[in-house]
Amino acid sequence: xxxxxxxxxxxxxxxxxxxxQRDTATDPVGRYEVSKELETGQIRLxxxxxxxxxxxxxxxxxxxxxxxxxxxxxxxxxxxxxxxxDLSYFYLARAAEGLGKNAAAATYYRLALASGNKCNGIxxxxxxxxxxxxxxxxxxxxxxx
Numbered sequence: 142x143x144x145x146x147x148x149x150x151x152x153x154x155x156x157x158x159x160x161x162q163r164d165t166a167t168d169p170v171g172r173y174e175v176s177k178e179l180e181t182g183q184i185r186l187x188x189x190x191x192x193x194x195x196x197x198x199x200x201x202x203x204x205x206x207x208x209x210x211x212x213x214x215x216x217x218x219x220x221x222x223x224x225x226x227d228l229s230y231f232y233l234a235r236a237a238e239g240l241g242k243n244a245a246a247a248t249y250y251r252l253a254l255a256s257g258n259k260c261n262g263i264x265x266x267x268x269x270x271x272x273x274x275x276x277x278x279x280x281x282x283x284x285x286x
Contacts, residue, residue, distance in 0.1 A: 182248035186225035196224035
């Protein structure tokens, strides 16, 4: 591989690492759409490795929104990045539960359990001090009929 070609390849990889899934989640129409999708349990986070850098930098914001119980803002931030992990689905579940949408919350709690991307990895723990597995089980008990 030539040097210019290698540089172009690296540039594409770096730009992909900063990707987000839905930048419109921060405008008023986008936030309304996120709110409606959240309430019905329709949100799916489909961005994988290409959004890891964006999620890594957004986690601090998401954690603060979670701790402040700003549920609509938390959902919008998670959807904006779109990184599918147990932590991000847990955040969606808590947002839905906080807004009184228990059926949607149960869906997101189950998606958190099923996620292959776990924040408590072998090498790194990026759960932001949250026992995601334990909190998901407790959340399912709260929202299940």
